[in-house]
Amino acid sequence: MTLSTRWLTPDCFQDYIAFTQQIYPQRRHVAERFRVQVLDNPFLHDKTRPVVLLACTETGGIVGHYGLSPVRFHLGGSQQEGFSGFDFLVLPEHRQGGVGRELAATALSHEPYFGIGATPVAEHIYLKLGATTVGHMHRFFWLRGPVQLLYLAGEMALGRAWPRQPESVGDRARLPVQVTAQGVTWTRQTRWPEWQDAAWSPQVISFSRSAQFLTYRFLEHPQHYHLYAAASGDAYFVARRYPWRGLALLCLADYRLPPQDGAALDALLAAAKRLARAGRFDGVVVYSSLHFVDARLRAGGFRRMGQPTIVVAKGDLPLDAARIAARDYVFVTLADCDQDFAIFD
Incomplete structure (x- = not known):
């Protein structure tokens, strides 16, 4: 089966919600969470173009997706823009075909990238794609x-x-x-x-x-x-x-x-x-x-x-191994993590 990737557009919002409900049945209010977490984000400049990457079949069926939340962060005396990953999900039957790696590679090319709450499996993928573990919560x-x-x-x-x-x-x-x-x-x-x-x-x-x-x-x-x-x-x-x-x-x-x-x-x-x-x-x-x-x-x-909770980063950031080891490099709370949005489920 040939798969391709594309960005989420308004005509696919309902398909995206249905797929998320399918792969994550414990979420009871997927549409509300999508609105709050994705569309209401004040740092998303174009509400018709959420930064969500889809993996699709030839007929347009969704088999996986990877979300990116636009964020702003302080470092070096200035405020910068970046992305925080969420909902890296792929149907089980497609996890061995490389689609997950392709989704992750495209997502992590949006820099600076932050993954807050990465699983050990996802961390392994991120490190292979050039990310660095910069902290633990x-x-x-x-x-x-x-x-x-x-x-x-x-x-x-x-x-x-x-x-x-x-x-x-x-x-x-x-x-x-x-x-x-x-x-x-x-x-x-x-x-x-x-x-x-x-x-x-x-x-x-x-x-x-x-x-x-x-x-x-x-x-x-x-x-x-x-x-x-x-x-x-x-x-x-x-x-x-x-x-x-x-x-x-x-x-x-x-x-x-x-x-x-x-x-x-x-x-x-x-x-x-x-x-x-x-x-x-x-x-x-x-x-x-x-x-x-x-x-x-x-x-x-x-x-x-x-x-x-694992925190990874990728991009043109001044990495400081000593500060990372001393737990003095990144300040995050539960609110920075995808996990906190589970309250809307």
């Missing part, structure tokens, strides 16, 4: 107490979640509009045009968090996200529900604060714990790609669990 947990540890131990031992009473499961509706911790007051925002995007450090890749981006990703979706801003106006975090192994956790999907400000990060984490208690969540989960954040999380009683 670790997942840290804080649990409220022994009851949560008991539930977790039971789930891991039995392979299924223990029954829970509804009133014991986290509820975002219980989260207060305002929370104060360690002298810092955080207030939930419904709009926040005053926020100013800034780089984490000239030597660290950090993705844009403009007011426009925060509105698109979080503030327009209050059914999923709560954004809390510090009274100082220079820090925020985004809370969402995160079910995991039978536990209802409060996840910090995104956060920003002044660079290397340990006190601000400690206050942010303390506020998250207070929110978790107020909402009767079992604990808090935070993703970290920086050693600085790792250290403050451990000092705050968080423990790392699970496999790290």
Whole structure:
């Protein structure tokens, strides 16, 4: 069978959605996710030309696709444009014919390219195509107490979640509009045009968090996200529900604060714990790609669990092996990863 690649166009949107539903049946709201993740992206200049590559048969049937989200990132004192990969999917019967490699090669030719959340198999392909592993995002947990540890131990031992009473499961509706911790007051925002995007450090890749981006990703979706801003106006975090192994956790999907400000990060984490208690969540989960954040999380009683999320990059970037090894080269959060869009499923 002869296969070819082409870019997604509006006449194929419904076919794309149907194919994604076929290969990913656990996604319940594919059309909504496509709209939010792809078409609503403020960095996509032409909404009729999403950067999604299709692999098709001679009759036009889709057998695979590879999505690219336009992104903006800070590095070296300037803001640049690039692409972040998502949904690298190929039908099982076509995975041995080279179509996956062709999709990946074309996608990675769009530079600078970032793959955040690459599987080990995909990482192997990316490295062969000239990409470099530039970081790992670790997942840290804080649990409220022994009851949560008991539930977790039971789930891991039995392979299924223990029954829970509804009133014991986290509820975002219980989260207060305002929370104060360690002298810092955080207030939930419904709009926040005053926020100013800034780089984490000239030597660290950090993705844009403009007011426009925060509105698109979080503030327009209050059914999923709560954004809390510090009274100082220079820090925020985004809370969402995160079910995991039978536990209802409060996840910090995104956060920003002044660079290397340990006190601000400690206050942010303390506020998250207070929110978790107020909402009767079992604990808090935070993703970290920086050693600085790792250290403050451990000092705050968080423990790392699970496999790290792989971050790869390709393009004309000033790679620094020492900074990469020291976990001081790329700042990403769950919000930068395709995985976070699963909340729309």
